[in-house]
Amino acid sequence: MIGAQVAIADDHPLFRAALKQAIFECLPNAGMLEAECFAELLSLIEQNPTLEIIFLDLHMPGNDGFTGLTQLVNHYPDLIVIMVSSDCNGENMQKAINFGATAFIPKSADLATIALAIDSVLDGNVWLPENNQEGVDQQTALNNKKLAKQLASLTPQQYKVLAQIADGQLNKQIAYDLAIQETTVKKHVSAILEKLEVNNRTLAGLAYQQLMHTAAENEAVTH
Template identity: 75%
Template sequence: MQPQVIIADDHPLFRTALKQAIVECLPDAGVIEADCFDDLLIGVEANPNLEIVFLDLHMPGNNGFTGLTQLQNHYPDLVVIMVSSDDNVQTMQKAISFGAAAFIPKSADLTTIGQAIEVVLDGEVWLPSHVETDTIDNENSQANQHLAKQLAQLTPQQYIVLTQIADGRLNKQIAYDLDIKETTVKKHVSAILVKLKVNNRTLAGLAYQQLMLAAPENRSD
């Protein structure tokens, strides 16, 4: 049985190209498309058999690796492949250290995309050939891996509360937004601090903000 795939990217032309590569590699795969992160989440919820997500690094609702870690937190069995024209080596290595199965530059041709998909389906990690994989296990990478593991320990509700903390929301505001009691928010905050091993909500918010990247200038991804 071929895997079910969802492409999350706000550029229709790239979605079409990526879909072509997927169909050539996996002719019987079911492919769903989403042009924003909220639609991606709706698609994932509606299709429990989904196995692979192609996620744009910069798209509405996703900033850097926030979407990657949210998917890992909410749907740990999904395989996430990052795609972007923002393809500097540090960004690609950071994606892998945060748990992505691959990072495919949008400049890649269909053959390369197909090779990346095959490697991922074999359970391996894929990066472009010019990226030195033996440099990934450096100090920064280990710190990113540690943060990813801490975020994975949060419950889905705690993860959402953390995103609100990072946005500077107060407990009362978070309670209103999530339609829960303020005492419940306080319990979530306390649990978040313990799991992230930080002393206050400011540090928790800063930890989450490490996932974010500045959108590239003259963005074409």
């Protein structure tokens, strides 16, 4: 990937600077873009169709848990998304891979480790730290993988409707926000329920919210 276009989406300038240094070691001719929030990242993607690799902070503004990752994988399947985070427990790492990331790089990693992860991804591999399996429940991993496939089957518009459902919005409110007919919303809801294999919108909203169960939940368990 000589001359690859790379975007770093992270709200911490010091980490962006360290990551840029590691990237230049692997891709000395890479074009580098930066975003401080998820909305800015989406603008960069739209404005730069040659973008190939994204380094996505798990907790950057506008990215609620794994919702940003799932949105990128669903809407831009050709992009390589590498998750970065200081919240690097085994469950989060496995979730990131299940939801479509090609690697999970802890923010505590040194430059050599970051370079190793980038090289591995460029070789077509999935990369995780060696100790990533600690604390990962196999059944949970399988459930996450199934949910990831189900969410990836949603159209972009269905994904937007699901996010509104998870936020407690009624069909009339969703229709107004998305500028579509309420009957269209109802059709989307029916399709969402079928694809997620659930019986009602409450369960659909809960499925979406599973993407956001990250650091806060884990911190509550450890304290």
